[in-house]
Amino acid sequence: MNDDALAAAFEQHRRHLHTVAYRVLGSVTEAEDAVQEAWLRLHRTGAAEIDNLGGWLTTVVGRIALNTLRSRATRREDSLEDRVERLPDPLVTPYDGAQPEEQALLADSVGLALLVVLDQLGPAERIAFVLHDLFGVPFDDIAPIVERTPAATRQLASRARRRVRGTDVVRPDRPARQREVVDAFFAAAHAGDLERLVGVLAPDVVLRSDLGALRGGVVEYRGADTIARNALMFAHPDRVVHPVLVDGRAGAVITLHDAVFSVMAFTVVDGRVVGVETWTDPDVLALVPPGTWS
Template sequence: MAEQNWLSERFTEHQDRLHALAYRMLGSSGEAEDAVQETWLRVSRSDTGELENPAAWLTTIVARVCLNMLEARRNRREESAGALPPEPVPPDPGTHRSGQAGPEEEALLADSVGVALMVVLDTLTPAERLAFVLHDVFAVSFGEIGGIIDRSPAAARQLASRARRRLQGAADASDAARSPKREIVAAFLAASRNGDFAALLELLDPEVVVGEMHGNQEVAAFFAGRAEAARLALVDGVAAAAWFHLGRPKAVFAFTISDGKITRIAIDTDPERLRDLDIIALTTSDRERR
């Protein structure tokens, strides 16, 4: 009983940090709560013996729980064609369970992570995400991270570095994500999705070229009602569109725009070329979806 009480006290002591870590790993407050509850179940069944560092021990357990959840999520996503990663819903930045600003806000909100960055974070492998979050956000050593994912410290360092480069690329692309070109591409996708022939004609240059098609009448007729699966994206930092299947890009639509009109749409489906492109799927606002 004394050992169980001691475990409960240590868990309560570190619970906010565990929730912050799980939240940053999973991007969902509900899933973070589930991870923390699962962590307590594992802790309560453990034989602690002479535990010297409860914080590190609890961090290891919650990290492994999150890793399992991320791997399960990734497996589910591979079975779902064309689905975007779920958009995280952060907690109210002004409150915390204790009534004050807590580690969740410091870990997730203070660095002003935008939607594009969160989407990229969600496309990392579970091991990359874990290595980045534990090291860059929670200052866990690569030696400890390597132990959690059964890899060497050097391998853990490489995983975090790879994740950091992807996230930095998304940050550099954030200005491009708000460019006028994005507005035009988003409007084109919305008009195509809704079968709005008149709106397509308005967006397309009279001499627009798409493959063998020429002229806005022919191109608008082809695209009307056909873009249901296409998603707004950044391709090498430029606003574009992409079609995803089983979570992977299978086609990219590059737009040439002059004087506010689309003059050319190039469609690339070559797997070799697509692999060399940096493709970031973007979420769209309600206005852009209409």
């Protein structure tokens, strides 16, 4: 297979590989780096002796992600900045009323909420759970990645599964209903209608705002009245709301004078917003692809 054919074959798997890497790492930049490293390894190896290119690439991305997780854990021990709580990077994609396969998978696996839970797992547990439970990779293929037997790898995934089930992760509404509720939220904020805003928020709604490591990391607000008043305070006619998907859920890119001001993601359950994540860190906002909003 010549270089052009090899590159074309790789491109057929790129989106899937990025989804796998992002789900494991929770970082857009690290996911892109993992996919690029997988391409370099494929280019060095060639495809002549690879029977299942998609499976081989998924395994390679898993190994790279595991090394990244281990490096991250060591770095956190050495750096005060890395100990600051951060939200996973938002994976922003266009909203067009339909969801491609990868975005449907993210939505079904509860997006950011699950990423936060996964961040509490050890690297090997996280790899075993994500590859097997979310992407259907057999334990026989995962075992060499985590340097365990298939039986031990199965136990890793089982422990991770119990920890995930023991959390308060919830199943969001269908995508169309999410969008209706989020649109109602922004319409009420634009109109300055506090009562309508409170009406679309669950009483115990939680908003988590990632200001960036240098500004203290994550700030949390609780309660419908508090979050509604904050929304009114920050509503401004020059701030334009662009509907997008964030990790497969209804979200928005907020622009101010054509520059990205913030990204917001909403968790909608039973017709009300139960959770909001926002990002205002310039380094994170710089990762938002311009083509995802208009």
